[in-house]
Amino acid sequence: MENQGQGLHARVLESLGPAITSGTYPPGSVLRTDELEERFDVSRTVIREAIRVLESMHLVTSRRRVGVTVRPTEEWNVYDPQVIRWRLAGTDRPRQLRSLTVLRSAVEPVAAGLAARHATPEQCEELTRHALGMVATSRGQQLGAYLVHDVAFHRVILRASGNEMFARLGDVVAEVLTGRTEHQVMFTDPDPAAVTLHVRVAEAVRERDAERAEALTREITAGAMAELDILAP
């Protein structure tokens, strides 16, 4: 992740954002700028800029005479990568991982189907390389190296789909995969069946078999959901 921008306003954000998304300030809570000013020991300017950003994420609204109010959860911009990161780092990480995994299960199969139609030869090669990398690192507690290939594989699929909306979910998928490895502290090696599926998806894309690429990816995401005890849709 490239985050952690410079500047005081970023520092304030990195404190307020998680505090809001984790429920430290539940919806309806009111913050006052001069209070924050004092708490962070920064000028009004800085606080206001941070507030503006939170406002653009629909985490808060700012109204005269009343203060900065935390908005209800349903209104948050849950697709904002920053918000996703904050929530994954917070208390409802499990819930967050589940909803993101369901999203994956909807998007990735379709993306794989499109990738089979649109992937460039270079992308096919990348795909194969990462799938083989997964095979090579799937045994012997090389979870770190495995994760790198896994993330790269899914990123290529999403990018190769040719749809920019899908492509931008690469970061989200990366977070989910990383989170899964770190969270459940995968002591065991990855499921061999899943590894094989990735290899076969790479094959299907290379052979321009959209149907098969989609179906195989559906199996992968179904596995991911099963891991989190989400009943298959």
Next chain:
Amino acid sequence: MENQGQGLHARVLESLGPAITSGTYPPGSVLRTDELEERFDVSRTVIREAIRVLESMHLVTSRRRVGVTVRPTEEWNVYDPQVIRWRLAGTDRPRQLRSLTVLRSAVEPVAAGLAARHATPEQCEELTRHALGMVATSRGQQLGAYLVHDVAFHRVILRASGNEMFARLGDVVAEVLTGRTEHQVMFTDPDPAAVTLHVRVAEAVRERDAERAEALTREITAGAMAELDILAP
């Protein structure tokens, strides 16, 4: 849409945002704050707050000694509702409508399947009501009324899925549906087959038949893609 926030910074945003997303300032362009200050005849405070928001959308980066630089398209937060709205209002609206429709085709069927499992009786009732509303307004140039029911129907599906990520796509779908009606200036009444499909989806959800709800919704989104000449995945 509830937008068009108050305040000067919002006014600046509503001018800069579309200008950037439409390519008036292509990636790599550099803006200087004092130049903007003069152009909009507002204070630095206001400009800086607008810049912070654009920065949080990954539309620009602000660097010392160099100015505010427009970032490459691939890095934009294309899921930000504001950005979506700006792009839909701009020059590459057709391209935008296509990628959003592809996203719909991935998400909505899965959402419908989940809705069949999780929808409350109230939601089932809403669904039926809007489906019947679509039937009632599907003939005789009542496109406005039809659109209202159509949007509401899809919103309920997404919300009833129980997945917050899906639920938040309600606005996006609304934009797409509205855009379709307005853009292609639908003079003709809606396709009767599509109307029927909505009724059947409502039925399937009511009867808790996830498989059927998903399959029927897939037909709906396939139709939407066909309208835009997107080859079926």
Next chain:
DNA sequence: TGTGACTCAAACGTCATACTTAATTTGCCG
């Protein structure tokens, strides 16, 4: 001629303060 360190200035970043605007509360008066 090429390279490296040094200086300078441009542009953003931060602060302090004064003033403006709008919404809520209070309280007066009918």
Next chain:
DNA sequence: CGGCAAATTAAGTATGACGTTTGAGTCACA
């Protein structure tokens, strides 16, 4: 009791001063 007006409060805006980073140009030296 009800409605309207004034006071109050907290955010919004403007402005001048100063700090910080960093790109670019310069100059000396090998």
